[in-house]
Structure formats: structure tokens, C-alpha cells
Amino acid sequence: MSFTRLLTLCFFLSLTACGFQPLYAPHNSRHNTSYPIKIAAIPNREGQILRNNLVDILTPEGAPSHPLYLLDITLTEAVISTGIKKDETTSRKEAKLTAKITLKDFCTNKVLYTHSTTAINSFSIIAENYYSDLTAQQYAKREAAGLLAEKIALLIKTYLNSCHED
Incomplete structure (x- = not known):
């Protein structure tokens, strides 16, 4: 084995010794863990979709009986014309x-963490067909809500994991 390969192997082995745990790894023991978070209701259809996705990601075993945290989300939406x-x-x-x-x-009710994040999804418009335009817009919003839920969950998990390491 060459010296470079041996040095690289030692480097990666040392990462596991210092407690390095990637958040995206599917084999991560914290991946399927429920967090003690109550997720407040979010108004409108996109808010419902966002909340349902967050519940699936952050509390897959169901709502906690004794939550430690309350996640409050204010959602704003916009549809912007980009192709004219x-x-x-x-x-x-x-x-x-x-x-x-x-x-x-x-x-x-003390604020522990605040952040703002955005998800954007684009869709095409066909002037002659209103129904397909409406369906495409609804699908784009639904997909953006799913992406936003993943981003929020990652932010919350990162914050909570950093708090528990201190």
C-alpha cells in the first residue's frame, strides 16, 4: 500500500474517532430518531403540506407526548413570471x-433559534390550457414545500445536534 493511501485511510479513521457523524448518512443512528418537537399549525394548503412533511421527517414515530420544543413557521408564497x-x-x-x-x-416560550429559508420551483405555462397551468402551479408549490421541509429539518437537526454536543 502506498504512503498516500495509508495517510488517507488514517485521516478518515481519525474522523470517526472524533465523533464526526454526517447528517445525510442513511446509516446514521439519529436519522430515524424522533425529536421532541411540537410543530405548530401553518395556514393555507402549502402550509399543511409543509407541516405534514416536517412531521414525517422530525417525528416519524408520532407526536411527542412531552415536547421540549415548539417549532413555529411563518410561510409566505409568491408566483413570479420569469419567461416573458x-x-x-x-x-x-x-x-x-x-x-x-x-x-x-x-x-x-423562550426563542432558541430563528432562521429564514427559501425554496423555488419553476413550471411552464401554456396559454391555451388554464387547467394544465393550474395543475403545474400546484405541483410546483407542492414540490417546493417538500424541498423546504427538508431544508428546515436539516437546520433544526443541525441546531439540536450542536446543542447536545456542548
Whole structure:
């Protein structure tokens, strides 16, 4: 075995010795762990989809009986025209969902963590077919809500894991 390979192997073995645990790894023991978080209701259809995705990711074993944290989310949505033709009609739009997240202590209501994150998904517009445009817009918002849920879950998991290491 060459010296470079041996040195690389030693480096990666030392990472596991210092407690390095990737958040994205499927074999991570914390991957399927339920976090003691109550997720507050979010208004509108996209809010329901976002909350349901967060429940599936953060509390896969069901709602905690004694939550330690309250996750409050303010969701704003916008549909923006991005592709404009010469005749000033739109051919492409973006569904943009922005979430302002606030993680609070459940008992004291003290704010522990705040962050804002955005998910964008684009879709095409066919001027002659209103129903397909509406369906494409709904699908784009649903996909953006799923992406936003993954981003929020990663932010919350990172915060909680960093708190427990201290």
C-alpha cells in the first residue's frame, strides 16, 4: 500500500474517532430518531403540506407526548413570471416559498433559534390550457414545500445536534 493511501485511510479513521457523524448518512443512528418537537399549525394548503412533511421527517414515530420544543413557521408564497415572450405573455413562472422558522422552548416560550429559508420551483405555462397551468402551479408549490421541509429539518437537526454536543 502506498504512503498516500495509508495517510488517507488514517485521516478518515481519525474522523470517526472524533465523533464526526454526517447528517445525510442513511446509516446514521439519529436519522430515524424522533425529536421532541411540537410543530405548530401553518395556514393555507402549502402550509399543511409543509407541516405534514416536517412531521414525517422530525417525528416519524408520532407526536411527542412531552415536547421540549415548539417549532413555529411563518410561510409566505409568491408566483413570479420569469419567461416573458415578445408578445408580453408569460411562458414560465416560479413558485417561491419562504419560511421564517422559530424554535422555542416549549415550557418557557423562550426563542432558541430563528432562521429564514427559501425554496423555488419553476413550471411552464401554456396559454391555451388554464387547467394544465393550474395543475403545474400546484405541483410546483407542492414540490417546493417538500424541498423546504427538508431544508428546515436539516437546520433544526443541525441546531439540536450542536446543542447536545456542548
